[in-house]
Structures are given as C-alpha cells and as structure tokens.
Amino acid sequence: MLDLALRNLWARKTRTILVIVGVIVCVFLINTVDGMLSEMKAERERDVGLQAGRLYLRQPGSGYPPFGSTIPEVVIKEALSLPELDPAQSTPLLLLIIVPSQNPMDLAEVAGVGLIPGRERLYLGDTPAEVGASTLYNAPDNAFILGADAARHYAVSVGQKLDINGEVGEVVGILAKSKIDVVDKVVLMSLSFAQRAFGREGTVSAALLAPKESGRREALISDFTSRFPKLELATEDTIGQELSKTMQMPNQFMGMISWTVFAAAILMVANVMLGAVRERTKEIGTLAALGMRPRTIMLTILYEALISTSTGGILGIVLSIPAAHLADWTWILSYKEIAKVGALVLLAGCIAGLYPAYRAARVNPVEALRYE
Numbered sequence: 001m002l003d004l005a006l007r008n009l010w011a012r013k014t015r016t017i018l019v020i021v022g023v024i025v026c027v028f029l030i031n032t033v034d035g036m037l038s039e040m041k042a043e044r045e046r047d048v049g050l051q052a053g054r055l056y057l058r059q060p061g062s063g064y065p066p067f068g069s070t071i072p073e074v075v076i077k078e079a080l081s082l083p084e085l086d087p088a089q090s091t092p093l094l095l096l097i098i099v100p101s102q103n104p105m106d107l108a109e110v111a112g113v114g115l116i117p118g119r120e121r122l123y124l125g126d127t128p129a130e131v132g133a134s135t136l137y138n139a140p141d142n143a144f145i146l147g148a149d150a151a152r153h154y155a156v157s158v159g160q161k162l163d164i165n166g167e168v169g170e171v172v173g174i175l176a177k178s179k180i181d182v183v184d185k186v187v188l189m190s191l192s193f194a195q196r197a198f199g200r201e202g203t204v205s206a207a208l209l210a211p212k213e214s215g216r217r218e219a220l221i222s223d224f225t226s227r228f229p230k231l232e233l234a235t236e237d238t239i240g241q242e243l244s245k246t247m248q249m250p251n252q253f254m255g256m257i258s259w260t261v262f263a264a265a266i267l268m269v270a271n272v273m274l275g276a277v278r279e280r281t282k283e284i285g286t287l288a289a290l291g292m293r294p295r296t297i298m299l300t301i302l303y304e305a306l307i308s309t310s311t312g313g314i315l316g317i318v319l320s321i322p323a324a325h326l327a328d329w330t331w332i333l334s335y336k337e338i339a340k341v342g343a344l345v346l347l348a349g350c351i352a353g354l355y356p357a358y359r360a361a362r363v364n365p366v367e368a369l370r371y372e
Contacts, residue, residue: 052236054236114193150186269349277301
C-alpha cells in the first residue's frame, strides 16, 4: 500500500509539489502565530515575576504599568515614612510614555521611568548592564540608563547625548536584553529630572513598596487600604490577573488565525485528493475488479494524504529555523510549538484524506470501467 501511494504521488509530481508547498506555508504561519502568542504570554509572566514580593501603590484602575496614574508626591512620601516599610527597598516612580507604541497591545515603544538614584534594582530586578553603569547613583542628574530595545530605538551608545522631551542628558549605561518589556523599553532617569523634563513637578505615578517583614504583608495591605482609601495597593497576583485579561483578545484573534490556517490546509489537501480520486476512478475500479479490497484502496489514499502533509510539515519546520534566525524570531522555535505544529499537520492529513479515501473505497468496479 505504501509503495503504491508513493508511486501515485511520484506520477503526479506537479500536484504533489503544490500540496507540499501549500502545507509548508500553512506550517510556517501556524508556527509563527502560535510562537508569537506563547512569547507574549511568557513576557507577561516575566513582568509578573519582576514584581514578586513587592507591592505597587497606584491609583485604582490605572492598570499595569500605571502610566495614567497621578499621585501627589507628598502622599507617597507619607506612605514611604510608615515604619512597616523597608525604605531601602521602596521608591516612588514616575512612569512616562516617551514614544507611543504602534502595536495596540502595548502602550509605549519607549517608556521613561524616574526613580530615586540607587534604587534601580527595585525596578530592574537582576537585569545587568551590557555596557556602562547599571545605577544612577553618583551620576549627574541628567544621566540615563537605557534598556536594550530603547538603546536600539535611539541608536545610541554609552557616552552619547540623548534628548528626552527637550532636555539633553548623557547615556551612562545600556542594559542587557532581559525579554521583559518594562525593562527592555525603559529610559531610566532620576526622579527629579523626569519631573522637570515632563512638567510633572510634585507628582509621581506610583511607588514600589516592600514590607520589613514578609509575614506582615496582608496586614500592611489592610493598613494601607484604611490609611489611603483613594489609592490601591496591588500585589504580583493582582498584576498577573490584569495582564492575563490583556491576553484575552490576542488569544482569541491569534487562535482564530491558527484554526483558519489549519482548516485551509485540510480543505486544500482534501480538494486535491478528491480531484485525484476522480481522475483515477477507472484505475481504482480496475484494481477493485482485480480483487483489491476497499480497505486497501482506502488506506492507499490515506497514505497519499499523510505523506504529502507530513513532507510539507517536516520541510516547513526545517525551513522555519533559518527564517526565524533571519527575522530575529527565534522564539517561534520552541520544542513545544514545533511538536504542536507537527501533531496538527498529521491530524490535518488524516482528516483531509478520510473523505477522499471513503469515496475511493466506494467506487463501483463496473461503473468505473465505463468511466471516461
């Protein structure tokens, strides 16, 4: 049966090649869309991980990052003076959209963050500097530290000048790529410089807070709620839930694309196989008249569909590797995604081949011999 299926495919090389090319395109599309969605989810998880153990004081409903939150600085200073907090692990933040994003899923292409010099680790986590300094402590007031994506956007290096909203400063450090959006897109600056450059004197957006005793976190949240009823104290769980909600639309949209491509692959292969069955009606009838069982005929057609889709699937996955490196999309090459796409290709081949195989098995030998 397998030999017969291979001979049939080889005898119609042009059609077979077109099917394989079509499957390659479908595989690349599914792999890219699913890989992109997985990377977006991973980015959100890394964002949440950055906030582990911390509390985020902000205006209610301002989201994450709370670019739209505005809080009087005196209120934040009052909050930071509470004895339950560790002042060395807490800082006010001024969050700014410097370059708006063209992607509807992101607010900023480049984001500014003003904080107290020396407290950068509270925002950056363990992200090291690729070049230069990773702290603004003892640096001039107009010094900047840029995330990897922000540095690429401005095409600057350490020691060069950079104009931020009409205020010129010097780049003193560029961070290593972290794959965390709020870090990679950041222009880190002193709080006083950010307030002056953007006309936000006397206000901040939020504050990162850390309790002195981790066991008193829930008590601290309750205390803050009663002391500052107009503000919200978010935890990493709260932020995680908010980021999960932002993934609902991409999940639906990209899922629809993946399933549409999957359905298109099935219809394409099924249509080609039905055409092949119609063309070979007389041949199939002859084989049936010579004693070939319907089950054997059915399996032969199924093998043809599976061989075509499997070949296209393997080539599609193989070709995805250099394409992903050329486009800097290596995140689509995870083993999980490749295994998922491979399974979908096999499923598509089985589904696409079932009806044509059924039609072939039902061919009447007498009528087929008269077929032209």
